Amino acid sequence: MLLIEDNDELAEMVMDRFLAEGHAIDRETDGAQADALLIHSHFDLLILDINLPGLPGTEVLRRLRARGDRTPVLILTARSEIDDRISGLDLGADDYIIKPIDFRELAARARALVRRRAGQASNQFVVGGLVYDRAAKRATLDGVDLELRSRDVHLLEAFLSSLGRVLSKEEVADRIYTFEETPTLNAVEQAVVRLRRKLEGSPLRLRTIRGLGYIADVRD
Structure with missing residues (x-):
């Protein structure tokens, strides 16, 4: 923003x-x-x-x-x-x-x-048992709160807003860091890995596309 x-x-x-x-x-x-x-x-x-x-x-x-x-x-x-x-x-x-x-x-x-x-009619993203409330900045999986830090929340919202679209590491950095911060691409990778772990068991999948970035999609 x-x-x-x-x-x-x-x-x-x-x-x-x-x-x-x-x-x-x-x-x-x-x-x-x-x-x-x-x-x-x-x-x-x-x-x-x-x-x-x-x-x-x-x-x-x-x-x-x-x-x-x-x-x-x-x-x-x-x-x-x-x-x-x-x-x-x-x-x-x-x-x-x-x-x-x-x-x-x-x-x-x-x-x-x-x-x-993002084509959303409400503040909630619902992907199977994963529910994210944009207004409350709160995510639950099968009714249980996910323990997300502020950076995790920014990253989750970026992926949910771009389902099915590849985001470069630079785009991800722009979404989750401010001008005052100087993240490395390695820091972006670590942020994605951390969020991926917290989403284990959910239908949302964060895939790495070699040489391009990341894409969020839904498991079959």
């Missing part, structure tokens, strides 16, 4: 909220820098302010969609005029929330957008 917001106080509160819920979240403060980052990096969700230095949020959004990038975008702005909201949505935003914000609503809207991207 990427927050593009130049207000330090607001950004800190938003990031604290999502980190407390177990999300990996990064931040950019400048529109031009965010645009350059988004050319090469991909996120599950963008939370985008409109009034940014360097490049307006509307231009960041326009360029994102012009590149064919369909990452969900939640606009976060003080502009409350209906024309501003219509303009943002017409440029390709998926949702719009006006400052001052209720952080519970922001978190709920973010979950809904990530669900929609």
Whole structure:
């Protein structure tokens, strides 16, 4: 998840909220820098302010969609005029929330957008006896809680959101680590091995595809 917001106080509160819920979240403060980052990096969700230095949020959004990038975008702005909201949505935003914000609503809207991207109708992923609740960040296997650390939760959610699709080690690292962390590919491998052990006995299988990365699928 990427927050593009130049207000330090607001950004800190938003990031604290999502980190407390177990999300990996990064931040950019400048529109031009965010645009350059988004050319090469991909996120599950963008939370985008409109009034940014360097490049307006509307231009960041326009360029994102012009590149064919369909990452969900939640606009976060003080502009409350209906024309501003219509303009943002017409440029390709998926949702719009006006400052001052209720952080519970922001978190709920973010979950809904990530669900929609993954084709999920609810916050729960159900794979046989394995149940993962995105809102609660809780996984159970045959009704028994799995003891997952924060990193395990990020990784499980990344795989469940990408069932049947190969994720490179770099993509996995982007999903589970923040900018401040500098993981090695070996650290990614260890994280996958640890989660694989915790999922033993479940129908979810994490397979290594040599030279490409990993794929999550369901055992027959």
